[in-house]
Amino acid sequence: MANENIITIKNLTKRFPVGNGEFTALKEINLGFEKGEFAGIVGPSGSGKTTLLNIIGSLDSPSEGQAIVMGKRISELSHKESAMLRNKYIGFIFQVYNLLPVYTVYENVEFSLILQKIGAPERKKMVMEALEWVGLQDMANKKPSKLSGGEGQRVAIARAMVKKPMIVLADEPTANLDAKNAHAIMQTMKNLNKELKTTFLFSTHDEKVMSYLDRIIYLDDGKVVKDEMITHKTESR
């Protein structure tokens, strides 16, 4: 039971209507992810990486086949059940951070805890802990507009991690960052993966990200063309 999948994809196909026809973004995908994996979906633009992440994150649903996340069939969830699944088990990290501009760093991180109806004292403890993970405890009262790109993405990581989710879905998290910040961000996530056993699933075509991954799934034209486990020679970079 130790190797039981927390994400299972079975014969998943996703089609989008385009004009009078259809565009097939994902074709008969079969994948499984275990707890604590640090995996990436890699491929060129339009290969279906983000679509696959969106389905796993229950933001979208498959046209055919099954996506089972934390034992829940995504296609069978109501809007409310999807929201509960995301709120409880899934953290998102976006390419452009998607921080709420009117909230401070602290409030952005606190947001999903409020949705979980966690009490204020406990929330404060959890937020400060999450900000400590990403080294931003001194910037709690700053607005997102006052942060650099790297700091903004670290806030997004803290926001995704603060509720200690089972899965973190990161869509091109380093695309807007310079090399130094990209490495720092990846190192932070890798540390959290080791410490909290959170499953990280990336969508990327960034070589810097790939160098941190333990597993790389190559997608091309909506199909899995390669799924390989990576053995890292050294842990420190």
Place this chain on the structure above:
Amino acid sequence: MKIAIRLAFKNLIKAGLRTWLNVTVLAFTFIFIVFYNGFINGWQDQAEQDEIAWQYGQGQLLQEGFDPQDPFTFQEGHALLPEDEQQNLVPVLIRQATLYPEGRLMPVVIKGIRADQQLLKLPTHLLEESSAQIPAIIGKRFATAANLKKGDQVLLRWRDKYGTFDASNFTVAGIFNTNSAAVDNGQIWVPLDKLWEMTGLTNEASFLIAKPGYQATATEGWEFKDLDYLLSDLRAAVNMERSTSAIIYLVLLCIALLAIFDTQVLSIFRRQQEIGTYIALGMTRKQVLGIFTVEGSMYSIFAMVVGGLIGLPIFIYTATQGIGLFDGIDEMGISIANRVYPTFGFGLVAGTVILLLISATLVSFLPARKIATMNPVNALKGKML
């Protein structure tokens, strides 16, 4: 809900000038609605009090042949005073007559009333104090129209109970000032005893005015009309004015709501990615819809605060000092004082607050409804609309 209120508050504050423009228009509408309705309420309250104090008392017992709205009934609409309850009633006898001031001819109504009455504000004590053969008191409007002043003597012609014309000079014993046009225009008030003597209609009256202790009982040949009936024409006139003014403030309200609607449409368009993020973080579509709807409601709450800050001093000042109206307003035939004191009751303010709150919430909800059916992936890409 708490999170929706907090987010909505912060978003509105961040929107800056756009928010304050909407709030200003809505606050102006709020002040206008409250002020105008307060003015009309004040006018109605004053007018009703004036009519009660100057002519209606606590109701009137009308002789069955007498209709105050029909001058053709004046000649025959009278009868002997009823025996019961006389101590609680002030009798008035009405006769049509003709006045000849400075050689002109003016149709008038002579009203006989007991000089010692204290129910109405009419200064009938002047009739008692006068030593003239036929003393009379008249209103200021009528005195101006007939060019009469205190002490003047003017020829008056009337019919007695047999229909025979009789004439004599009467003396202006006093001129009173009243907001009630109905006791002023074309009215000559003389002692009842004198009118009985002039017409031969001894112990007769056209109507009787009820004092506070009067209990309405069935009296043969007489019909009691309560204040609701007697004030119905005045209330109809006020309500007509209220409906006309409602059109003005509905237009104002529509402008304010249109501004909020536009702002909400723009806001949803600009914040699609934010909407997608809320969903990704675990909010339901209904919760996100709630944020945008609460934002709209908050416009009206801000407007109440701003409207209160600006409006309260105006409301307090006008309610205590009154609003002076133009000279001659009292000659328009409606009962209205030269200075109206608006009344701003709790019901008026609360009603206006609820009206603005509901309407602002509704116009915010309408464009936000799209959120309930949106695809969060499209929202995150900014392609929701």
